[in-house]
Amino acid sequence: MRFSEEQTCKFVDLLQEHECLWNNTIDSYKNRQMRDRAVEAIAADMALPEFNCKEVRLKLKSLRSTYHLEVGKIQKSVRSGMATENLYVPSMKWFNTMDGYMKNVTYKRDTIDNLELPTGTSPVIEVMTDGEGPHSSVASTPQLPRKRLLNGQRKRKHADLMETSANLKSILGRLPGPCPEDEFDAFGRVIALGLKKLKPDLAVIAQSELMAVHAKFQLQNIRPPSVELPTQTVEDHDYAMQTTIL
16 A cells, blocks of 8 residues: 555654564564554554555565665765765655664564565565655565675675775875974973963963064064165265365
8 A cells, every 4th residue: 555655654653652563672572462463553543444454564564675775775875985965865754763763673584574464465665766756666575685795706895995905005105294393393382381380361461472572573574674775974965065066
């Protein structure tokens, strides 16, 4: 049965209340009677025509499979090294709610058939696509754990890692090293240590005076040198006057 987005959010909220249906770390998860009662309660609370216990079990498997598919997409985008703003974000409104209580629960392979379904019935995985309705359903079987890498694949992966490591070392080797410390750095540490030993008000006064002295010499350093004009003596001025009269 296809749900609207609001109905799916309601189902996810109800599922959270019945921990025995999804938390395999508690004893009630293995209690068949409690699980059956929880399924009946969800069917009654949803109050939808023809949405019976069988449909509840199908919907639970469907959403759980979709949830793990979306988590896999998130992990894949993180491993790819994408920028934070380009990481995959699920578009379903119910995902964050379900992730809040499902993210710390791991399912083993033998729990795929924990919710018993009629023979020949396959769970439905709900896939979100842009531009379509909130849920488009396709029949599929639950994902099984990936196979182990073959020897050749393992060797290629190891070679890729070694090549990446060598490239990083080469890049780091070309980066400029730290500047060597000189007497000015040592003097700055001495002044800073002295200021820390003063009272707060005296430290502020001392710091302002030190900055004033530094600013004075910095201005002298950036100003152009002044041009000194030649001075004229009284005797030179009298000689010039006599020459003019003659």
